[in-house]
Amino acid sequence: MNRPKKNCAACGRAFIQQRSSQRYCSEACRRLGYRIGLCNHEDKETDTAIRTFTCARCGKTVKVTDLKDRRQRFCSARCEKLYWKNRKAESRKKDAP
Numbered sequence: 001m002n003r004p005k006k007n008c009a010a011c012g013r014a015f016i017q018q019r020s021s022q023r024y025c026s027e028a029c030r031r032l033g034y035r036i037g038l039c040n041h042e043d044k045e046t047d048t049a050i051r052t053f054t055c056a057r058c059g060k061t062v063k064v065t066d067l068k069d070r071r072q073r074f075c076s077a078r079c080e081k082l083y084w085k086n087r088k089a090e091s092r093k094k095d096a097p
């Protein structure tokens, strides 16, 4: 069986793909490709943040890297719970005579 041939995205040489996602003929070319920004998709595991915010409760900087991640104000459900608990406690104090 013939494996598909591809041209290396960095040096342009034809090579035989070992994996369907392979875009470079060698490790050196892969690195070069990354460096010059040809391809950031192979072997992903990017930790490019979609957005960052500061947790409204603990002040930790939260980096959201997943589109499914809906967090916007708190780093965790625990922080969110504590935050609202404190808010309630504070407003009760204010209302007290």
Ligand SMILES: [Zn+2]
Pocket: 008, 009, 010, 011, 012, 013, 024, 025, 026, 029
């Ligand atoms: Zn190459």
Ligand SMILES: [Zn+2]
Pocket: 055, 056, 057, 058, 059, 060, 074, 075, 076, 079
């Ligand atoms: Zn937090």
